[in-house]
Amino acid sequence: MRRAAEVWPLRPTVRYARTLAEALRAETIGGIIMLVATVAALIWANVSTESYEALRQAKFGPESLHLNLELVQWAQNGLLTIFFFVAGLEVKEEFVHGELANLRKAALPIIAAVCGMVVPALIYLAISAGAEGASRGWAIPTATDIAFALAVLAVTASAMPAALRAFLLTCAVVDDLGAIAIIAIFYTDRLNVPMLLAGVTLIAVYGVLQHRKVTSLWIYLPLAVAAWYFVEVSGVHATVAGVALGLLTRVTTTDQEDSSPAELADHYIRPISAGFVVPVFAFLSAGVSLGGGTLNAIFTDRVVLGVMVGLVIGKFLGVFGGAWLSVRLGLARLSEELHWRDMAAVSLLCGIGFTVSLLIGNLAFSQDPVRAQTVTAGILAASLVASILAAVLLHVRVRSRRDALEDV
Template identity: 55%
Template sequence: MAAPAPTPAPPSPSRRTFLGRLSLPERNYLANALRTETVGGVILLVAAIAALVWANAFGSSYASISDFHFGPESLGLNLSVAHWAADGLLAIFFFVAGVELKRELVAGELRDPKAAALPVVAALCGMAVPALVYTLVNVVGGGSTDGWAVPTATDIAFALAVLAVIGTSLPNALRAFLLTLAVVDDLFAILIIAVFFTERINFMALAGAVIGLAVFWLLLRRNVRGWYIYVPLAVVIWGLMYNSGIHATIAGVAMGLMLRCTRREGESHSPGEHIEHLVRPLSAGLAVPLFALFSAGVSLSGGALADVFIRPETLGVVLGLVVGKTVGIFGGTWLATRFTKAELNKDLAWADVFAVATLAGIGFTVSLLIDELAFVGDEDMINRVKAAVLLGSLTAAVLAAVLLKLRVRRYQALYEAEELDEDEDGVPDIYEQDDPEYHLRMAAIHEKKAAEHRRLAQLAGAASNEPDRPA
């Protein structure tokens, strides 16, 4: 009697590749975005160094310019230069962050809830663990817990500047993971600022800001165009939001989220992508560096640096950035892949995720902003915590550079494979492997090269057989 046929095994659930190849549109967007962010990050690095030199070598002039006030007093906007940089210029930075977030939600890595779960979990853990580390250090050491949010932020521009300086060719998937982490990080940093650092609210001014945002949204939906309409309206919304008591940068985020970031038929770029392309250089090349110039100028004497490791507030910031960020992001990523259908790209290792998590410990722009909000009125503590942010970010950068350098050869091989365009049609070959026309083009290219090699070989053979001519 024949044995019964075995029961077929149930099909295994499909698994998603974590840090796999990006889609071609996402790859092109990422390349353009990172190019601007990297240049802006280098400018930011220069601005931070200039601020340190200026504040330590010519401290009196730095303080007098930073504290110089100007602006209409009647509108409640007679602010210092440093205040204008933090509340005014950073609104441009957060506007770009809002557009980035909107694009990620509707067309990028966060549009699929299943795919978005991993970077969101990683970013949340990467903010919760540093806050926990800071709080534990200060509870044990008897310090102030007011600065718990300082080490929760990642500065993507500074992180990419570090990549540019050390010359590491990271694969696109790792860069995209870092960028997506930073976008989610920015979102939760905005929520932290709005919820935890708003003491009192002027409801009349807030109502005016909401009405202004409604008008902004209506004009966008009616396809009204003209910078001369939107820029003055944005300034009014910003001024009302500032006077409401809610941090003025929230206005920038709100307007960025209102832009349409999906493409309609016949559009090469959505309005959000177009405006982001125009504003991003202003943010990365001017707004953020000027904020750094008037925020990073702290005294770095030997005693001040030693105090970083003595006071619980500053030690909590350093440990939060260096240890908390790394453990939070790496641990959150591992847990998300462990309990979901995602699996790590076979070309990469968990050491690569750990290196990127360490790199995310560079907290600068938003960390400095939260420091000023958390310890408002205590200039001595603000300066101490700024020194801790700088030292923690520098430590994270050095550690990440070492870890990335250990894998640089592997990264270069992956990057070259991703960027190879042998048929020179502007599309990397890896995206055309399933296209029959691509294989025909490649066959023609290879045949042409082979014919050229045969011709050169024949010429070389003829030259070697030719008899020597008399002198």
């Protein structure tokens, strides 16, 4: 006899509820800071393109260690590793203490997130078919920017049930895990096997030390930096090291500990990631000159159109359709405090593809700066459209809920 479908979301543990609240707070503030950084980048890039590009392309770092990188590369390969380390911590916390601790019970957000990656990619491929080099960009519209999405949700609909925020965060966690897998598998053009093996070995040592409950920061910090270095020079994107280290960080406590290593790392590093790392990356990546050629490409370049439609429409169809499908198949039941109109609004929010979409766009078209710039403009435009549509629908839902309560 088939077991009854689980109502989603499940009642969170006190520990996970606290972690969720802290994550939402940090990411919301980070989203606002990132928005300011993005606007500043756009203004600078359009007032003085030459000086903005000179800043992005300024090189520093030891050439002997193959680390003489442009500033924008340091942001993509260095700073974003910290962002993905926090993402790895989120994934680990979700799998041990959160909504993903029981995969059957977490069917709704998992299926929604997976469909929210597959559908945009298919839409992108359909629209961009035949365009030169288009196949490199299929993964761009698969990502959701959790900081921006949570910021829009907090500003426009703070009165919505906490379950809606939990669904959005859980979807984003699965999305992040999928995105880093895509980057590792599909965007590694060269591979230095000895260097990669050295990096994997150091990451494994980190995991063993975590398992043995070693707590010294002065062991882990140089170990993590060394692991990052070897993965970086191996040709695999260094953010993979960040996720791997996050996933291996211990989320359980001993009798002598008040907080787990993952909780402590999240407490100290998340504010740095949300308040500095991601805004700096946004500032160095989002500055595009909005001249006639760029604006024209938004409406004529099938690659850019594929990215935009994939984010705004594909994400909505994928996330909402995946959630509906999981309920329809009896894999999950939606909580009574949520309505399908709420799910529609948050599905639109998932179309805000900023941080990871920009990263994948830069990786996909690194050899074509003009295409990379127009794709960046398309990501910004799509994220803006998704934000506005979601904000409007969320505002309507808040008013509807308020009116319903007044009528009772």
